Amino acid sequence: MAVYKRYKGKRISSSHPRYADARWWIYKRLKGKTIHQSIPEAKTKQEAELAERQIIKASFDHSYKVADTTTTLAAFIEQKYRSYVEQNNVNKGAKDLYIRLLLEHFKKQTLGSISPQDCRDCRSKLQNRQNKRKKGSELSPASINRIMSTLSKIFSLACEEGILDRNPMQYVKALPEPPPRRRLLNEKQKEDLWTELEKDALLYRLIVLAVNLPLRRGQLMAITEDFIDFEHEQVLVIGSKGRPPRLVPLNATATKVLRAMIADKQLPFPIKDFRKRWYTA
Known part of the structure; x- marks a missing residue:
């Protein structure tokens, strides 16, 4: 030896x-x-x-291409993929949801036993799944593609670890997505929108900041008092979509709103479900 x-x-x-x-x-x-x-x-x-x-x-x-017959998808996610998510992703909540949906289909199936057709079956099952946020509708093609992209990344990591010699998702095509909507509000709709938003002070302030700062929703919701530098008129925002944290300049409107929010102790935003609050506004 x-x-x-x-x-x-x-x-x-x-x-x-x-x-x-x-x-x-x-x-x-x-x-x-x-x-x-x-x-x-x-x-x-x-x-x-x-x-x-x-x-x-x-x-x-x-x-000699001897397949790993013991490592399950669930075990690999817990041992390897969750660490990858912690190190590389901001939206961990979305990844947790995708993992839960994938494990509902694959259960205790081993990585080596999952075929491209198994992946297509999972995608088909997701297409028939009801959207809990929008009752009476199904998951959108974009949502399903994001879930399947997560599965593909899990398989890629398994290939890097030597557990798999190929990614079965490479044979599965993404669903076609509709073109993005390009809808602009007319003057009457803009006036009605701001009138309605004024009934909810917190949501109004969030929208004003969204209009005046080039940030994504998650970045806005993560702003705290410690991130704001009023002296140099800038705010530190968290990384998003693979980009590192960065400093963003503040204009007079955004500065006024942030000062008011600090005075009212509204930072970080005390909103748990933004979508529900927006749709009911």
Whole structure:
């Protein structure tokens, strides 16, 4: 077995005075490739040899396309994908919803057993699912594409980890989406809108800020008093859509609204369900 102990970058024997404190390492050549890594969890030679066998088996399975028959979709999401979401996504709530919908379909199915047709079946099931926010309607093609895109990313991460050798979602086409709406309010509609918004002071202030600041809704809702620099007339906004946090200048209207909100202790926005409040306004 090619396991040994290493201390301060040097291979040592059992006669070394710091042998007990040294770390176990693996050195093995397999099909022209070198496996050379530490095993910090191993405390004994038997544990190091067991780890060596598992690493060699994993390398063998990957080289000869032996499928992983034990890792389920649910387990991989908990072990790997949630960490990815924490490190790379702002809207974690949406990802949690997508994960829940995917697991409702795949349940305890293993990653290696999921075929492109299984993915199409999942998409078809989502097309027939009722939209809880809009009663009497189904999920939009854009919403379904976002959910399936999440599934594709999970498979891509599994390929990176060596669990899969291909992404089954690469054979599944996205649903066609309708072109974006281009509807502008006329003067009468604008007047009616502002009149209605004045009945809800908090929603009115949110819309005024939305008009005067180039921010997404989630960025607006995340603004706190600590993020605002009135002296230099700018506000720090969180990252969104892969972009890092940035400073955005404030005009006189936005400054006036933010000062009023701080005085009324309305930052961050105490709104839990913006959509419901907007539709009922």
